[in-house]
Amino acid sequence: MQRRDFLKLSATAGAVSCITACGSKSSDSPAPVAPAEEQLNWTACLVNCGSNCPLKVYSVDGVCTRVETDWAESDDYGNHQVRACLRGRSLRQRNYAPDRLKTPLRRVAGTKRGAGQWEQISWETAFSEIGTKLAQLKADHGPRSIYHHYVSGAYYSFASGNCIRRALDCAGGERGFLAYYSNYSWAALTETAGATFGHGATSGTRHSHIRDADFFLGIGFNPFEMRMSGSGEQIDFMKAVEERRANGQKFKAIMIDPRYTDSNLGKEDEWLPIRPGTDGAMAAAIAYEMMKGSDEDHSDSWVELNSRDFLNSYTVGYDAASIRAAIAADPTLQPKHDDGTIAITVDEMAANNYKDYILGSGKFDAITGTAPDYEKGAKDAEWAEAICGIPADKLREIASELMASSNPYIQIGAGPNRQAAGEQTMRSLYMLSILAGKLGQAGTNTGELPSNFRHNTAGMGYSYADKDGSKASLCFFDWVEAVKDGKDMDYRSHGVKIYNKDGELQRDEKLGTDIKAVFCSAGNGLINQHCDINYTRPILEDESKAELIVVTDCWLTPSAEIADYVLPDSTWMESNDIADDSYSSGETGYQTYMSSSLKPFFESTKSMYDIGLGIVKASGGDVSTYTDGKADASEWLDELYEQTKAKSQNATLNLPATYAEAQAKGFFRGHAPDRGPLTLESFVNEGAALSTTTGKIEIFSFKWAIDNPRRDTFVADDRDASTHVDMIDPTPKYVPHWQGFEDDDTPQGKEEVENYPLQVCGYHTKGRAHSSYHNVKWLRDAVEDCVWVNPADAGEFNSGDEVIMESPRGKLQIRMRITPRVAPGVVALPEGAWYKASAAGEVDSGGCVNTLTKYHPCPVSRGNTQHTIRVKLYKANA
Ligand code: SF4
Numbered sequence: 113m114q115r116r117d118f119l120k121l122s123a124t125a126g127a128v129s130c131i132t133a134c135g136s137k138s139s140d141s142p143a144p145v146a147p148a149e150e151q152l153n154w155t156a157c158l159v160n161c162g163s164n165c166p167l168k169v170y171s172v173d174g175v176c177t178r179v180e181t182d183w184a185e186s187d188d189y190g191n192h193q194v195r196a197c198l199r200g201r202s203l204r205q206r207n208y209a210p211d212r213l214k215t216p217l218r219r220v221a222g223t224k225r226g227a228g229q230w231e232q233i234s235w236e237t238a239f240s241e242i243g244t245k246l247a248q249l250k251a252d253h254g255p256r257s258i259y260h261h262y263v264s265g266a267y268y269s270f271a272s273g274n275c276i277r278r279a280l281d282c283a284g285g286e287r288g289f290l291a292y293y294s295n296y297s298w299a300a301l302t303e304t305a306g307a308t309f310g311h312g313a314t315s316g317t318r319h320s321h322i323r324d325a326d327f328f329l330g331i332g333f334n335p336f337e338m339r340m341s342g343s344g345e346q347i348d349f350m351k352a353v354e355e356r357r358a359n360g361q362k363f364k365a366i367m368i369d370p371r372y373t374d375s376n377l378g379k380e381d382e383w384l385p386i387r388p389g390t391d392g393a394m395a396a397a398i399a400y401e402m403m404k405g406s407d408e409d410h411s412d413s414w415v416e417l418n419s420r421d422f423l424n425s426y427t428v429g430y431d432a433a434s435i436r437a438a439i440a441a442d443p444t445l446q447p448k449h450d451d452g453t454i455a456i457t458v459d460e461m462a463a464n465n466y467k468d469y470i471l472g473s474g475k476f477d478a479i480t481g482t483a484p485d486y487e488k489g490a491k492d493a494e495w496a497e498a499i500c501g502i503p504a505d506k507l508r509e510i511a512s513e514l515m516a517s518s519n520p521y522i523q524i525g526a527g528p529n530r531q532a533a534g535e536q537t538m539r540s541l542y543m544l545s546i547l548a549g550k551l552g553q554a555g556t557n558t559g560e561l562p563s564n565f566r567h568n569t570a571g572m573g574y575s576y577a578d579k580d581g582s583k584a585s586l587c588f589f590d591w592v593e594a595v596k597d598g599k600d601m602d603y604r605s606h607g608v609k610i611y612n613k614d615g616e617l618q619r620d621e622k623l624g625t626d627i628k629a630v631f632c633s634a635g636n637g638l639i640n641q642h643c644d645i646n647y648t649r650p651i652l653e654d655e656s657k658a659e660l661i662v663v664t665d666c667w668l669t670p671s672a673e674i675a676d677y678v679l680p681d682s683t684w685m686e687s688n689d690i691a692d693d694s695y696s697s698g699e700t701g702y703q704t705y706m707s708s709s710l711k712p713f714f715e716s717t718k719s720m721y722d723i724g725l726g727i728v729k730a731s732g733g734d735v736s737t738y739t740d741g742k743a744d745a746s747e748w749l750d751e752l753y754e755q756t757k758a759k760s761q762n763a764t765l766n767l768p769a770t771y772a773e774a775q776a777k778g779f780f781r782g783h784a785p786d787r788g789p790l791t792l793e794s795f796v797n798e799g800a801a802l803s804t805t806t807g808k809i810e811i812f813s814f815k816w817a818i819d820n821p822r823r824d825t826f827v828a829d830d831r832d833a834s835t836h837v838d839m840i841d842p843t844p845k846y847v848p849h850w851q852g853f854e855d856d857d858t859p860q861g862k863e864e865v866e867n868y869p870l871q872v873c874g875y876h877t878k879g880r881a882h883s884s885y886h887n888v889k890w891l892r893d894a895v896e897d898c899v900w901v902n903p904a905d906a907g908e909f910n911s912g913d914e915v916i917m918e919s920p921r922g923k924l925q926i927r928m929r930i931t932p933r934v935a936p937g938v939v940a941l942p943e944g945a946w947y948k949a950s951a952a953g954e955v956d957s958g959g960c961v962n963t964l965t966k967y968h969p970c971p972v973s974r975g976n977t978q979h980t981i982r983v984k985l986y987k988a989n990a
Pocket residue numbers: 157158159161162163164165195196197198199200201339340341881
């Protein structure tokens with residue numbers, strides 16, 4: 113980057129000039145001191161909050177003096193400021209934090225991983241030792257023994273974790289490594305949106321369409337704490353609601369969440385607290401109100417009279433007849449074993465239909481039914497009240513609002529998808545928009561996360577194919593299992609996806625090796641953000657399992673502390689790079705062309721690109737593939753810039769000719785010319801098929817039914833059995849589960865409910881983005897880390913008391929705050945605090961929620977279930 117390209121501002125710091133008019137002789141005067149010039153560079157906040165806000169970095173002589181936000185433009189909606197929140201504005205404190213890594217670190221030989229014994233080493237030594245070991249492990253155990261874990265702490269386009277992935281592919285004598293699929297945010301949600309609507313995770317209707325909605329139902333919808341940017345989908349939501357109300361148009365907003373979140377705060381007409389993990393029961397009761405009629409066939413129900421035509425035309429699997437008709441039309445929809453024999457009869461499939469489940473008929477009859485007890489009986493409001501805690505009258509009111517609405521917009525946040533029954537919860541909630549039968553009409557949404565007017569950038573790519581062209585990946589949530597004992601894992605047991613060179617899924621092929629090397633770059637998922645730390649930590653401490661753990665980061669995070677080597681990365685403020693608008697930008701898309709005038713920290717940090725290059729070289733790997741023949745990072749950035757410019761959606765940004773010119777301006781934004789399409793509009797109104805198995809909305813998921821006989825169920829280690837929640841069920845249902853509101857019909861489940869009386873709601877705090885920014889004292893002082901407890905549960909406790917939260921998996925210590933902003937029977941704990949304990953099983957004085965969580969994946973996606981926790985509370989030091 114050429115410094116002359118930067119905007120030069122007049123001096124504001126340290127400027128001293130000699131005033132000759134004061135009468136002193138020129139020979140007595142000190143030599144004139146040139147005014148220090150303050151430089152302005154643009155950077156971006158690249159955490160995983162969904163925004164990537166731009167930031168202005170001012171510096172003098174290579175040292176940051178202040179950070180400002182995007183304030184120069186007007187703030188009229190449509191050309192509004194993408195203002196950073198308190199997190200981004202504390203970037204200077206984060207950059208110069210006392211725990212900033214200054215040199216490569218190596219764990220002291222003979223000490224235990226996680227013991228905190230480090231020695232400083234040179235980059236040459238670090239590269240040499242890591243490269244040599246990596247090459248040896250690849251040769252001895254194959255590329256699938258080398259794993260890079262999920263990371264989301266540096267959403268660059270160029271010098272991101274992809275550089276390290278690219279390095280792992282190119283390192284040693286053989287191409288390839290073990291990748292992961294899916295992510296900690298949206299695993300169950302993505303699976304269920306695909307199974308139901310054939311969509312990805314963010315294919316819902318944009319929030320601007322709420323201007324046409326007369327009813328908004330938000331469930332676990334809390335963007336205002338997740339991201340607090342001056343732009344983004346939450347601003348579109350607020351503007352649309354304001355406009356609708358200001359115009360005096362009919363509008364009602366009901367928010368359902370265990371917490372009274374900042375996404376309420378007056379934007380809602382009503383907040384209804386709900387018990388975590390019981391959304392499926394709530395949804396079933398609303399469905400019951402819509403589907404019940406006065407006769408045995410419910411032929412005069414609201415659904416029969418109002419949305420039956422929609423269900424007949426656009427959905428499959430509402431009732432037994434619909435399932436039978438679909439299979440008659442396409443016999444391949446009937447699940448078979450691999451040998452071709454029938455896995456489940458048509459009668460059995462038809463009996464397992466949504467209508468009978470909700471109304472308590474057929475096999476779900478309370479008296480004569482053959483279904484498990486928890487599935488039997490009518491799912492009426494009284495049944496649901498006892499489970500979810502929302503009064504029956506309120507459940508009927510929600511149903512009435514939904515039935516009376518011409519244009520209902522339903523929005524389900526990501527929180528409910530991280531529950532033990534996350535997949536069934538999401539499928540049950542999606543049923544509300546389907547039953548309403550208005551999809552495709554103005555102002556409506558399926559419940560999916562909204563799409564965005566995105567301006568994607570071109571990024572650094574990588575391959576993980578081995579020399580035969582075969583690719584192996586496992587679900588992000590299963591990586592510790594693969595460290596522990598991965599060689600026999602396959603698609604059936606763990607959803608391991610191994611594709612041959614022709615792209616065919618190899619269901620019976622085993623992974624063939626345990627993970628022997630773990631890399632993590634700008635992420636905290638080795639310890640802090642993965643589940644059940646007291647289970648994970650001893651596995652990672654065992655050097656006979658993973659023989660090499662390398663973390664690349666700027667700070668000594670809890671994940672870095674478990675590593676063998678910690679390599680100091682450059683920060684966002686020290687980087688030339690490209691940042692896009694992340695995944696929740698709403699109507700305003702943008703890009704930031706990052707540049708830096710800062711001196712490298714202690715002259716010894718490196719970008720992830722250079723770290724990757726050092727590893728490849730030292731391992732004797734394929735350097736030319738890694739560099740793609742480019743001399744340095746600037747050549748990469750020029751190329752990525754050209755590719756970014758060529759993307760058609762970036763035309764609205766009017767990007768200049770060169771990357772250097774883009775850096776000089778720094779920030780580009782473009783507001784959407786229109787609100788974008790309604791979700792399912794082309795399917796409903798233009799006859800386009802969905803990419804589900806049948807091409808229609810699948811109330812009964814044939815994809816899951818077909819996959820069911822090909823998958824093993826998860827056997828919980830603490831139950832030595834699979835329970836209801838571990839089954840792949842194609843019909844949306846409420847499922848009691850481990851550590852849920854009610855027990856899962858096992859002795860362990862009953863003990864959990866009895867001994868751990870409070871459910872936990874983990875949430876995104878304003879004080880950090882996941883675990884990013886936790887080490888900034890400003891933020892710790894500004895936003896208290898504490899557990900919220902309802903007054904009804906406070907007993908002898910007072911706000912400010914230090915308490916121990918204990919789950920069946922571990923204990924943490926934290927301060928208590930008593931507030932009616934959390935549902936009775938539920939306590940709320942912010943996620944992302946940094947774990948602090950010197951050994952597994954000790955009390956975590958850092959207050960990390962994953963000291964309490966359990967490893968127990970969802971059955972279809974194998975996604976994380978970290979929002980399902982039960983605890984007991986008692987005073988610390990009591
Ligand atoms: S945390 Fe999110 S909202 Fe806040 S400054 Fe960073 S990107 Fe913007």
